[in-house]
Amino acid sequence: MLNKSIGRSFKKGSVTMEFVTLIPLLLIMILFIAQFFVAGMAVVETEVTLRDTVRYAAEIGDEKKAKRWGLNRFDASGYYDMESLKVEIKDEEVIATARTRIEWLFTSAAPFHYRSKVKTPVID
Incomplete structure (x- = not known):
């Protein structure tokens, strides 16, 4: 009888301790997943914009127009933005280089x- 009451007193706060320990851990995991998602979206958006920009530049042959078009095409959010886009046409090849800034979510x-660079041949 004495042993049962001693065992219960040790288990009394264990659920509370597990809860208090797991909540910060879950919060950190959620923030990490959210940051990974935002970075992934920024990379995908940058690559899509670069691909479309080099195609557009290869079709029209105008670097400045293609750069403006690419910057307007980029769908920025509050957490990422394209800092620079450079479009060059030389040696029958279009080269586009972009740099995207990605903010930290929780700090x-x-x-x-x-940074990424894409090349494609010029279409005649």
């Missing part, structure tokens, strides 16, 4: 960047 640290 005010400096943002990180994604």
Whole structure:
């Protein structure tokens, strides 16, 4: 009889301790997944914009027009934005280079960047 009451007193707060321990862990996991999702969306949006920009530049042959078109095409959000887009046509090839700034969701640290470069032949 004495052993049963001692066992219960040790288990009394275990559910509360598990809850208090798991909530911050779950919050950190959710923030990590959300940051990974935002970075993935920024990469996909950058790659799609670059692909479409080089195609457009290859068709029309005008670097400035293609750059404006590409910057307007990029669908920025509050967490990522295209900092620069460079379009060059040389040696019958279109080269587009982009740099996208991605903000951290849960801290005010400096943002990180994604850079990409795409090439395609000029269409005559």
